[in-house]
Amino acid sequence: MIEWYESNLVLIQGTIINLLLALSLQVPFRFGVFSFAGIGAFGIGGYAAAILILEQEVSAVVAIIGAMVVGVAVCWVLGLVVARLGGLYLGMATIAFTLIIAVVAINGGERTGGVIGLFGVLADLPTWTILAFALVAVAILAITERGAIGRRVEAVREDPELAASIGVNVRRYRLVAFVASGALGAAAGAMNTIVRTTIGPTDIGFGIVVLALTMMIIGGTRSWLGALIGAIIFTWLPSILESVGTWQHLVYGALVALAAIFMPGGLLGVMTDGWRGLQRRRRRASRGTSVVEDPTEAEAAAAEEPAAELAPLLDAANTGERGQS
Amino acid sequence: MLQDLVFAMSLGSIYLLFALGMSLVWGTIGILNFAHGVIFMFAAFVAYLISQEVTLGLPLLVLIGIAVGALMSVGIQLLAFEPILRRAKDFRTAELQILIGGIGVATIPLAIAQHETKSNPFGITTSFDSQTYEVFGVRISTTQIIIIVAAVVFSAALAIWLRRSRHGLALRAIGVDSETSSLMGANRARLAIGAMGLSGGLAGLAGVLLTLNLGAITPESGDALLVTAFAAVILGGVGSVLGVVVGSYALAMIETWVLVNTSGTWVAAVSFGIIFLVLLFRPQGLFGHAEVRRT
Numbered sequence: 001m002i003e004w005y006e007s008n009l010v011l012i013q014g015t016i017i018n019l020l021l022a023l024s025l026q027v028p029f030r031f032g033v034f035s036f037a038g039i040g041a042f043g044i045g046g047y048a049a050a051i052l053i054l055e056q057e058v059s060a061v062v063a064i065i066g067a068m069v070v071g072v073a074v075c076w077v078l079g080l081v082v083a084r085l086g087g088l089y090l091g092m093a094t095i096a097f098t099l100i101i102a103v104v105a106i107n108g109g110e111r112t113g114g115v116i117g118l119f120g121v122l123a124d125l126p127t128w129t130i131l132a133f134a135l136v137a138v139a140i141l142a143i144t145e146r147g148a149i150g151r152r153v154e155a156v157r158e159d160p161e162l163a164a165s166i167g168v169n170v171r172r173y174r175l176v177a178f179v180a181s182g183a184l185g186a187a188a189g190a191m192n193t194i195v196r197t198t199i200g201p202t203d204i205g206f207g208i209v210v211l212a213l214t215m216m217i218i219g220g221t222r223s224w225l226g227a228l229i230g231a232i233i234f235t236w237l238p239s240i241l242e243s244v245g246t247w248q249h250l251v252y253g254a255l256v257a258l259a260a261i262f263m264p265g266g267l268l269g270v271m272t273d274g275w276r277g278l279q280r281r282r283r284r285a286s287r288g289t290s291v292v293e294d295p296t297e298a299e300a301a302a303a304e305e306p307a308a309e310l311a312p313l314l315d316a317a318n319t320g321e322r323g324q325s
Numbered sequence: 326m327l328q329d330l331v332f333a334m335s336l337g338s339i340y341l342l343f344a345l346g347m348s349l350v351w352g353t354i355g356i357l358n359f360a361h362g363v364i365f366m367f368a369a370f371v372a373y374l375i376s377q378e379v380t381l382g383l384p385l386l387v388l389i390g391i392a393v394g395a396l397m398s399v400g401i402q403l404l405a406f407e408p409i410l411r412r413a414k415d416f417r418t419a420e421l422q423i424l425i426g427g428i429g430v431a432t433i434p435l436a437i438a439q440h441e442t443k444s445n446p447f448g449i450t451t452s453f454d455s456q457t458y459e460v461f462g463v464r465i466s467t468t469q470i471i472i473i474v475a476a477v478v479f480s481a482a483l484a485i486w487l488r489r490s491r492h493g494l495a496l497r498a499i500g501v502d503s504e505t506s507s508l509m510g511a512n513r514a515r516l517a518i519g520a521m522g523l524s525g526g527l528a529g530l531a532g533v534l535l536t537l538n539l540g541a542i543t544p545e546s547g548d549a550l551l552v553t554a555f556a557a558v559i560l561g562g563v564g565s566v567l568g569v570v571v572g573s574y575a576l577a578m579i580e581t582w583v584l585v586n587t588s589g590t591w592v593a594a595v596s597f598g599i600i601f602l603v604l605l606f607r608p609q610g611l612f613g614h615a616e617v618r619r620t
Contacts, residue, residue, distance in 0.1 A: 034421055085604055088357050088420055092555050093600055099552060100597040106590055206548055210432060217425055247440070253432025260426035261408050264418070 010195075013127055015235040016134045017191045021208075022215040022227035023137060024185035029221050030145075031177035032157030034091040037078055038181030039212055040098035041071035043204030045186025046193040047105060050118040053194070060123035064133065064190040071186025072179050079178030083171060098209060102201040117200025118193075125194045133187055141180075141224045207249070214252045217259045220268025229267050327463045329581050335469040335538065337577030338476035342531035344554035344569050345480055346398075346524025352564020353500040354517045355420065359427030360401050360434075361528055361554070362547030367434040368393040368529030369536040370544070373447045383453035383471075386533050394529020395522040397434070402521040405430055407514065416503075431547075438544035448541035449533065468538045475534065476573075479527060484566040496520060500564055549593065556596035559603050562613025571611060 005012065024038025045067035052063045082093055105112045112118065144153055155163035156173045164170045193199040215234050220226025238248055263270050343365055350356045368390040375381065375389060405426045413419035438447075455468045487493035496516055498506035507513050536542050557576045561568025580595050603610060 034424075081601070081605065084608070087417065088424060089559075089604060089608070091421070091424055092357070092552075092559075093604055096552055096555070096597040096600045100594055103590065103593045103597075210428060213425060213428060217429075247436060249432050249439075250436035253429045253436065256429030256432075257405055257426050258429075260422045260429060261405055261412070264413070264422055 009127065011235055011239060013130055013191075013195050015231050016127075016130045017188050017195065018211075018215060018235050019134055019228055019231035020137060020184050020188035020191070021212050022219065022231050023141065023224060024181045024188060025212045026216045026221055026224070026227045027141065027184065028177040028181045029216065030157060031153055031173055032160065033174050033177045034087060034094075035082075035178060035181060036091065036094040036098045036209060037075050037178060038185035039204075039209050040078075040094070040101050041075055041182040041185030042189035042192070042208060042212075043098070043101035043105070044074055045071045045189030046199045046204065047108075047112055047118070047189075048186070049190035049193050050121045050199050051111060053121050053123050054118060058123075060125040060194050061129060063123060063194065064187055067186045067190035068183045071182040071189070073182075075178045075182025075185075076175070078182075079175045083174070095209065098204075099206065102204050105201045105204070113200070115201060117198060117203070119198045121193055121197045121199070123194050125191065130191055130195075133191070137184060137187070138224050138228075145223055210249070210252060210256070214256050216266075217256050218266055220266030222265065223268060226266050226268035233267075327461070329585055331463055331465050331469065333577045333581040334574070335472050336581065337574035338472045339531050339535045339538075340550075340554060340557050340577055341476040341480060341570060341573035342472075342527050342534070343550055344557045344573050345483060345566070346527040347554050348558045348561070348563060348566070348569045349483065349496075350517075350520050350524045351558065353496040354513070354520055355416065355500070355503070356402075356406055356423055356517075356521075357420070357427070358398070358401070358406075358521075358524070359424055359551065360397075360431040361524070362549075362551035363431040363434045364394050364397045364401075364525050364547075365528040365532040365550060366542065366544055366547035367397060367438060367532075369449065369532035369542060370434075370438045370441075370447065372533050373449050373536070374441075376449045376451060380450060380452050383451060383537070386449060386451055386453070386537070387530060390529040390533030391526040392529070394532065395526035398521045398525020398528070399518055401427075401430055402518055406521075407517070435544055435547070442544060444544060446541035446543045447536075449536050451537065453537070455537070466538070468534070472534050472538060475530065479530075480566055480570050483523075487566065492516065492519065552600075553596045556599045556603075559600055559610055562610025565610070565612040568610055568612035 021039075021042060024041065025036065028035040028038065045064075048067040048070040049063040052058050052066045053060075058066065078094070078097060082090055085093055105117075106115055108114065144150060152163065152168050153173065155166070155168060156170050160170045163173075189199075189204075192203075211234065215230030216227060217230075218233060219228065219230025234252070259266065265273070343361070347358065347361050350358055371393045372386050372389050376386070381389075406423050409422045409426055410419050413422055455466045457464050457466045459465075487497060495506065495511035498509070498511055499513055499516065503513060532542075532547075553576065554573075557572035558569055559572070560575060561570070561572030576596065576599060579599070580592050583595055584592050
């Protein structure tokens with residue numbers, strides 16, 4: 001176990017960082033905000049941590065927290081600025097924001113290292129620290145997926161007008177989504193820089209947008225669990241599929257396209273649907289004998305059916321899941 | 326100064342050819358095609374592959390570009406966007422899935438081109454000989470003249486077609502209200518294929534012409550152009566042909582001005598700034614209608 005842990009340390013750290021990156025895209029998506037700002041925060045956080053460590057010689061944890069403060073501040077302002085946008089307009093505006101971070105980094109001169117980037121960002125970052133950040137993030141997000149908060153978030157996503165009419169402050173929820181994605185993205189970026197000891201403009205380009213999108217779409221958009229599934233698959237897949245090599249991006253792109261067309265709920269959506277189907281069939285099977293014996297009871301069973309259909313939905317509501325139907 | 330103007334005009338014409346198709350499908354059938362940039366690049370790439378085997382003249386290269394662009398665009402519409410629209414529960418989710426699917430689809434031709442060229446710039450060898458003329462001390466090449474003329478002719482033709490023809494009317498009707506127009510006999514699926522084909526053809530034409538003008542382009546150049554074209558469409562107003570024309574040339578002028586007057590590589594920031602300013606202060610664009618849905 002320990003041997004396995006040590007030989008795969010880079011991949012384990014990478015999984016947690018990718019989880020945070022995927023979450024930075026998924027959280028606004030779950031709030032009904034189609035924003036790529038979290039990926040921009042990934043770049044901002046990565047550079048902020050590098051500059052803090054190189055110029056102020058702070059510790060890794062301080063650098064990460066500092067990066068998160070910067071990421072939150074930038075995304076908060078951005079969230080205020082683009083508050084009146086929605087849908088595709090918001091998506092494109094935030095993609096433009098994300099892509100511009102690299103332009104700013106290239107023009108940053110000495111401080112950002114220009115085209116080459118920054119090297120030798122050395123700070124001690126144990127894996128348990130990365131894990132602790134991720135656990136706190138997941139715990140907070142899990143709360144927003146259940147109970148009253150979960151239902152409000154769902155209402156803000158599915159029908160903002162309805163949500164506003166029943167007293168949910170939609171604007172505030174959307175701003176919270178921006179701030180959360182800034183914090184998550186910046187944390188992921190800072191950790192990524194510290195683990196790899198380097199950051200450059202090419203690390204925060206369009207490729208990272210596609211990677212985050214891939215993890216979120218393939219894993220599932222409705223719960224942190226989906227982001228985790230995506231992060232695990234796309235951190236470990238490249239090392240398993242070595243033969244894919246240079247075609248990695250092609251495989252990712254094809255998977256995203258196929259998932260967008262055929263399973264918009266992601267793997268998590270497919271799994272929950274499958275689980276529900278199984279439960280439904282089991283209930284029918286247990287009733288099957290009575291149907292043959294007594295037709296009146298069969299009618300009663302049929303009348304019961306809607307309730308039986310609802311039961312898995314209620315289960316799902318408890319775990320923060322939602323049907324795609 | 327005049328030399329910069331010529332540069333801005335040919336740059337703006339490339340933006341225009343590229344953005345016209347993007348604005349057409351977005352403003353009518355509501356598809357923001359993220360693969361548009363890669364269609365542009367791949368059309369030039371196919372022309373490059375063919376030019377490695379046989380040396381062709383300009384007309385044939387242009388036709389290849391248009392054909393490849395149109396075929397790719399129609400293929401993406403049939404294989405990706407139409408299935409998404411059919412399966413999605415409402416148009417809002419479909420829009421986002423189409424954007425995501427487009428990003429996914431776009432990586433496939435990009436990866437192929439990057440693999441073949443090892444991410445190096447590629448150029449098209451042609452028998453066409455571009456002359457450079459000097460008028461009042463301003464240099465202008467044949468390719469630049471062709472680009473500017475093509476942009477003006479195609480946007481005028483598109484504007485007239487949308488205004489005057491029955492298909493144009495049907496497309497515009499779909500842009501206003503898809504359901505009602507289908508009740509009145511507009512075949513959405515067929516018109517969508519036509520619009521996507523037209524849009525892809527224009528992108529392919531722009532790809533071949535830009536490659537001939539610059540000498541070579543990189544496989545990644547489509548991505549940058551996509552954001553620029555988005556800025557041009559937003560600035561002019563989605564769905565308005567006049568808007569795209571004004572947006573493209575205005576953007577090219579501003580970019581040229583920034584290029585001449587600043588040292589760094591801040592040009593890439595211009596489109597970003599424009600997207601932001603326009604969306605904040607005039608979200609419908611210069612020539613758009615205020616009632617167009619934004620959320």
